[in-house]
Amino acid sequence: xSQDWLLKxxxxxxxxxxxxxxxxxxxxxxxxxxxxxxLALVGETGCGKSVTARSILRLVPEPxxxxxxxxxxxxxxxxxxxxxxSASTKEVMAIRGExxxxxxxxxxxxxxxxxxxxxxxxEVFGQHRVxxxxxxxxxxxxxxxxxxxxxxxxxxxxxxxxxxxxxxRSKAAALQKSIDDAVARSLADTGIPNPRKIMKSYPHELSxxxxxxxxxxxxxxxxxxxxxxxxxxxxxxxxxxxxxxxxIQDMQKRRGMAVLYITHDLSIVREFADRIAVMxxxxxxxxxxxxxxxxNPQHPYTNGLLGAIPHxxxxxxxxxxxPGSVPQLIDPPEQxxxxxxxxxxxxxCLGHVPQLHTIQPNRKVACFRFEEAESLSVAKTDMPIPAExxxxxxx
Amino acid sequence: xxxxxxxxxxxxxxxxxxxxVSVIVFTLTRFTGSPVGIYASPNMSPDEIAALxxxxxxxxxxxxxxxxxxxxxxxxxLGWSGVSVAPVTEVIGLKFAATLExxxxxxxxxxxxxxALGTLAGVRRNKAPxxxxxxxxxxxxxxxxxxxxxxxxxxxxxxxxxxxxxxxTPDIFSSIIHPTGMYTLDAIIALSxxxxxxxxxxxxxxxxxxxxxxxxxxxxxxxxxxxEAMSEEYVDAAxxxxxxxxxxxxxxxxxxxxxxxxxxxxxxFGFLLQGAVAVELIFRWPGLGQWVTSAxxxxxxxxxxxxxxxxxxxxxxxxxxxxxxxAYLDRRVVLGG
Numbered sequence: 001x002s003q004d005w006l007l008k009x010x011x012x013x014x015x016x017x018x019x020x021x022x023x024x025x026x027x028x029x030x031x032x033x034x035x036x037x038x039l040a041l042v043g044e045t046g047c048g049k050s051v052t053a054r055s056i057l058r059l060v061p062e063p064x065x066x067x068x069x070x071x072x073x074x075x076x077x078x079x080x081x082x083x084x085x086s087a088s089t090k091e092v093m094a095i096r097g098e099x100x101x102x103x104x105x106x107x108x109x110x111x112x113x114x115x116x117x118x119x120x121x122x123e124v125f126g127q128h129r130v131x132x133x134x135x136x137x138x139x140x141x142x143x144x145x146x147x148x149x150x151x152x153x154x155x156x157x158x159x160x161x162x163x164x165x166x167x168x169r170s171k172a173a174a175l176q177k178s179i180d181d182a183v184a185r186s187l188a189d190t191g192i193p194n195p196r197k198i199m200k201s202y203p204h205e206l207s208x209x210x211x212x213x214x215x216x217x218x219x220x221x222x223x224x225x226x227x228x229x230x231x232x233x234x235x236x237x238x239x240x241x242x243x244x245x246x247x248i249q250d251m252q253k254r255r256g257m258a259v260l261y262i263t264h265d266l267s268i269v270r271e272f273a274d275r276i277a278v279m280x281x282x283x284x285x286x287x288x289x290x291x292x293x294x295x296n297p298q299h300p301y302t303n304g305l306l307g308a309i310p311h312x313x314x315x316x317x318x319x320x321x322x323p324g325s326v327p328q329l330i331d332p333p334e335q336x337x338x339x340x341x342x343x344x345x346x347x348x349c350l351g352h353v354p355q356l357h358t359i360q361p362n363r364k365v366a367c368f369r370f371e372e373a374e375s376l377s378v379a380k381t382d383m384p385i386p387a388e389x390x391x392x393x394x395x
Numbered sequence: 396x397x398x399x400x401x402x403x404x405x406x407x408x409x410x411x412x413x414x415x416v417s418v419i420v421f422t423l424t425r426f427t428g429s430p431v432g433i434y435a436s437p438n439m440s441p442d443e444i445a446a447l448x449x450x451x452x453x454x455x456x457x458x459x460x461x462x463x464x465x466x467x468x469x470x471x472x473l474g475w476s477g478v479s480v481a482p483v484t485e486v487i488g489l490k491f492a493a494t495l496e497x498x499x500x501x502x503x504x505x506x507x508x509x510x511a512l513g514t515l516a517g518v519r520r521n522k523a524p525x526x527x528x529x530x531x532x533x534x535x536x537x538x539x540x541x542x543x544x545x546x547x548x549x550x551x552x553x554x555x556x557x558x559x560x561x562x563x564t565p566d567i568f569s570s571i572i573h574p575t576g577m578y579t580l581d582a583i584i585a586l587s588x589x590x591x592x593x594x595x596x597x598x599x600x601x602x603x604x605x606x607x608x609x610x611x612x613x614x615x616x617x618x619x620x621x622x623e624a625m626s627e628e629y630v631d632a633a634x635x636x637x638x639x640x641x642x643x644x645x646x647x648x649x650x651x652x653x654x655x656x657x658x659x660x661x662x663x664f665g666f667l668l669q670g671a672v673a674v675e676l677i678f679r680w681p682g683l684g685q686w687v688t689s690a691x692x693x694x695x696x697x698x699x700x701x702x703x704x705x706x707x708x709x710x711x712x713x714x715x716x717x718x719x720x721x722a723y724l725d726r727r728v729v730l731g732g
Contacts, residue, residue: 057635089640097637109628114650114725123646127637155642202726218636 005075006225006258007033007056007100012070014051017063023329025051027282029070030356033226033258040261040269040290042305043279046326052279053228053262057102058084058092074099077225098128101219102228106235107211111203117214118199119154121183124221126154129182137178139171151175182221190217190247209240213247220251227252230262245272266309270294278302281327281337284356288363298365300342336368344369347382398722405715412711413704417468420703421461429453430696433477464700474697478689483701486686491705492576493562494682497674498667500579500598501605505667506660509610513617513656514649520622528614535611540670544604544677551600558600560679567593601678605670609663616659620652627651654725661717668706 014026026048033039041049054060056072072084076099084092104110112120125133131141133152147164150156152175156164165172180199187195190213203211212232219227229248233241249272252259261268269276273290278299286299297303304322324341336342339349348368356364357371369384424430431453435444448454452463467473473483516528551557562568563578571585579598582591624630625648633647634640672684679685683702690698 054631059631059634093637093639095637096635102632102635104628104632106628110632112629112633112647112651113727114654115646123633123638123642124636204727215632 004034005032006035006037007075007260008071008073009052009056010071010073012052012055012072013068014048014055014060015066015068017066018330021330022066024282024332025065025329026055029279029282029284031277031284031287033260035225036252036256036258038252038259038261038272038274040263040273040276041279042263042266042269042276044264044305044326046329047279048282049262049279050230053102053230053260056084056226056228056260057096057100059102074226093127097124097219097224098222099224100226100228101222101224102230103212103215103219103232105231107215108203108208108235110215111211113203115202116199117187117201117203117206118180118183121186121199121214121218121221122154122179124218125179125182126152128222133175133178133182136181137171137174139175148175152179154179186217186221187214189220190214190251192217208236209244212236212240212244216244216247216251220255220257223255224257226258226260228260228262231264232261233265233268234263248272266294266306278305281332282329283337283353283366285338285366286364287356288360292363298359298363298370299338299367300344300369301338304341336366344384346384349384351382398719401722402715402719405718409711413707416707417465417700417704418461420700420707421464424696424700425457425460427694427696430694433693433695434475473701476690476698476701477695478686478693478698483697487683487701487705489576490681490683490686493680494668494671494675494684496577496579496598497601497605497671497680497682498664499577500602501609501667501670502660502664504602504606505609505613505663508606509613510617510653510656512610513614514621514644514652516614516618517621517625517652518644518648520625525618528618532611532614532618535607535614538607539673540604540608541673541677543607544601544674547600547604548677558596560597562594562597562680563590564593601674601680604678605667605674608670609666612659612663612666613656617652617656620655621648624648624652650724654721657717657720657724661713664713665710668709 009032010030012026012029013024016023016025029048029052031039031041041052043049051060051065055067060067067085070085074082074084074095076082076095082091082095084095087095111117130149130152134141134144134148137152139148144152147156147160148171151161151164151172161172180196183199184195187198192198192210192213198206198210198214203214206214227248232248233244236244245268248259251257259272261273263269269290275287276290276293277284277287278293278301279285280301286293286297286302293302294306297306301322308321322341327337327340334353335351336345336349336354339345342349344367346368352368354366354368354371356366358364359370367384369386371383429448431444431448431451434447434451439447445454452460455463464474471484473487475481476483476486479486512524512528512531516525519525552560567590568578571581571587571590573581574584575581578594579591582588582594625644627648630643630648633643638647668683671680671682672688674680675682675684676688683705687699687702689695690702
């Protein structure tokens with residue numbers, strides 16, 4: 001896996017300053033995404049999965065947030081590797097919406113209520129596809145006037161725009177048509193009926209599912225290499241959820257892009273993800289191929305998470321909730337963060353932070369049950385009972 | 396279409412509300428005693444005063460007096476202004492134009508500086524610009540207008556003599572005609588730069604003083620709604636599209652933050668009219684505020700009632716304008732009722 005990866009997050013740590021101390025939202029998180037692959041980042045609320053996702057676009061507000069360590073490398077085709085965290089603002093802006101896009105949990109909140117759908121989509125083209133807009137309006141990009149460029153970029157002021165429309169009517173119309181065409185095309189691509197009408201509407205006039213389609217159209221407008229979907233269906237009706245997920249999958253297949261799902265919904269993982277990374281209290285505790293991890297979870301937390309899914313055969317009142325609650329993230333102690341809720345917890349778990357440990361090819365777990373006492377230099381009696389890697393997992 | 400219907404309905408409602416205002420204002424003013432004092436002189440005999448009362452229908456029952464006043468209103472007669480020694484309707488236009496010019500100038504300063512400062516404070520939250528803006532708004536909200544006016548008057552008028560009192564220099568005033576009564580506008584119409592700068596020189600200081608209080612409110616509102624808007628998900632979504640910070644703030648955050656601020660701007664226009672009373676006295680600005688002050692002191696009821704009526708009218712017009720601006724800015728608002 002030398003140069004095959006698209007995105008490589010290495011030892012990422014993000015902290016938030018607060019009155020009580022620094023909250024360790026993400027600690028030493030590392031993972032890779034291959035081109036065209038679907039990775040699901042799974043965990044409960046507050047485990048740091050959203051912060052990880054936002055870090056990839058460098059969207060964590062600084063302050064109070066702070067990237068204390070690590071790198072997020074993007075392999076840009078034909079241009080080499082860019083570290084998003086140390087890149088200039090300009091470079092990051094060129095990546096956002098163009099190489100990596102994001103769709104958000106609640107499309108009702110992620111669309112600006114006071115702008116039309118069309119003008120919000122047009123912004124993406126104005127930012128990343130100025131030349132395309134100018135060309136299809138019959139204007140040579142190298143020879144475009146300042147006013148023409150400003151209009152193509154959606155930066156012209158109201159007065160400027162009216163003046164241009166008055167003095168160069170045909171060009172103004174051609175530019176507007178070029179922008180509208182691009183927007184309508186991207187909307188139609190996501191299966192939105194009657195895109196020309198939708199363009200003129202405001203977000204509040206659309207249904208939740210329609211808004212999420214608009215968000216997807218906006219995110220995919222520039223053919224990104226990676227789509228980050230931060231709980232894309234949580235705010236939607238159950239009947240719409242499947243359709244949105246299928247749409248994402250369909251777009252992914254057609255364009256060959258990678259998708260990073262941020263979710264707590266394991267049924268999404270089962271259906272759509274190639275690989276899974278389970279996060280707990282800011283750490284990745286287990287990674288591996290989705291089907292294998294779900295069929296045979298190794299980390300006690302993953303195990304508990306799967307046990308908490310209601311099943312047809314689960315008798316009423318016997319849902320296995322994980323006891324206790326997520327530990328505090330402000331100045332956490334040097335120990336396994338799951339120790340307080342873990343049935344296997346032993347002395348060693350309270351004195352060290354477990355690291356991801358390869359237990360099988362493609363599978364890693366951060367748990368002392370998979371490590372030797374010698375490598376940690378603790379007494380054998382302090383170690384938790386070693387896990388037996390079952391035959392099914394080896395298969 | 397929908398905005399037009401709403402506008403028509405509200406305009407139809409206007410006379411009804413004005414009628415209510417007129418009843419209240421008439422009753423309250425009459426409580427203060429007979430208005431005959433302003434017309435009488437100390438050496439009149441009781442018979443002469445009685446004749447005067449009969450002339451102004453003051454010997455008639457109160458409802459009849461009200462009817463006479465309202466009847467006059469429809470004929471364009473609001474009575475005799477004792478303090479101006481002229482019919483009210485003849486003076487009120489000039490006074491109104493003077494105050495309107497001052498209020499508009501102050502309003503523009505308050506809105507532009509207030510919105511800019513509030514936006515900056517909201518974006519750079521808890522940084523130096525935010526502290527400055529907050530200090531500014533606390534000072535603005537807690538400094539009495541008359542005191543702030545005097546504070547500026549001492550250096551800029553007394554010591555430096557940069558800004559004169561009153562509304563204009565007499566020679567320059569009589570050099571052009573005044574169709575609107577707003578001297579800056581008149582100077583522009585007359586294409587006279589000399590008159591314009593003279594009018595501006597007189598206008599700046601009172602307008603700044605008047606703007607200060609309203610600006611404080613706008614800064615506070617703009618700051619808090621900007622802070623809120625910046626934490627909205629659509630701001631993150633706009634960043635995720637690759638838009639530069641400037642555009643994210645202007646087109647996405649500020650546009651929405653302006654919504655609650657619009658309401659406050661409308662309300663602060665009321666503060667401007669209120670503050671105008673003190674400012675006009677200090678800067679010898681011959682507007683409604685100065686007029687009504689002398690009317691109150693002299694017991695000139697015709698002037699007081701006319702002032703209240705016109706203030707009510709201004710308030711309602713501004714509120715209507717705010718409602719419409721709101722519907723224009725926020726497409727989710729459905730005007731009705």
